[in-house]
Amino acid sequence: MLDTRAVSVGALQLWTERGFAATGWSELAEATGVSTRTLLRHFSSRSEIAWIGVAPATERLRDALARAAADEAPAVVVRTAIVGSVSRDRQVQELAPAWLRLISSEPELAATAPRIYQPWIDTLAAYLADRLPDSPDAICQALATAYQSATFAALIEWADAGARGDCADSVDRMLRWMDPHLPGSARA
Known part of the structure; x- marks a missing residue:
């Protein structure tokens, strides 16, 4: 194998x-x-090969969303699930800055990013559509895309700042800024 x-x-x-x-x-x-x-x-x-870690992250996101309590605020569920999708494996975190530089600077990889991240976005959009039934599908896709962008921005910021601490904690801090803006969530 x-x-x-x-x-x-x-x-x-x-x-x-x-x-x-x-x-x-x-x-x-x-x-x-x-x-x-x-x-x-x-x-x-x-x-x-470069994108090998995205599918497991999508699975971790899907699993976390499936385990979420129905009465929990959508923003908390989304943030917690996304943070849980980020690997806390020490070896992954040691390699993450080089990987982030590679995928954001290499034209071929940057060009494939939207296709690679689409299952992650679709997973989150499906959860949002379920939790926010009055929201149009396009809005749920847009919100999921915004969360993916914010997550990636947090990871890049973490790497650029010297990759100190756990990258999942950086994602958590970034997404807390979005909590009060998710429809259906109580203001934090």
Whole structure:
């Protein structure tokens, strides 16, 4: 079984040293200790390796939203679920600043970000539509997109400030600013 985490770590280290565009599959194979053939069997593109952590974050978000109490304020549920979707794994947090720099500065990765984050946004939008039944679907999508943008901004700010502390705590602080503005929530 392929250790996707090890592949991701090796690839990120290589891309940090040489750049994303300057590395091909053979260099990735050498850096990760996995054959080119195996990499190509598991990943359709190099960018798929770069985005490997987003699907688990989406699952953590989905699980947290599903466990939320029906009587809890939507803003609290949303914030708590998003913060819970951010990995608190020490190794992930150590690599996060380099990953954030990579995905925000590499044109190919920046261009794929909207498609990659869409399942995360759709998960949150579906929750909002359920909790705010009078809100149009487009508004729920817009709110979920705003939360994704605020989450990403908090992570970038955390990385740019030296990645001190837990990045999930930075996300929590950022999203608390949004709490009173979510429809259906009591003013904080």
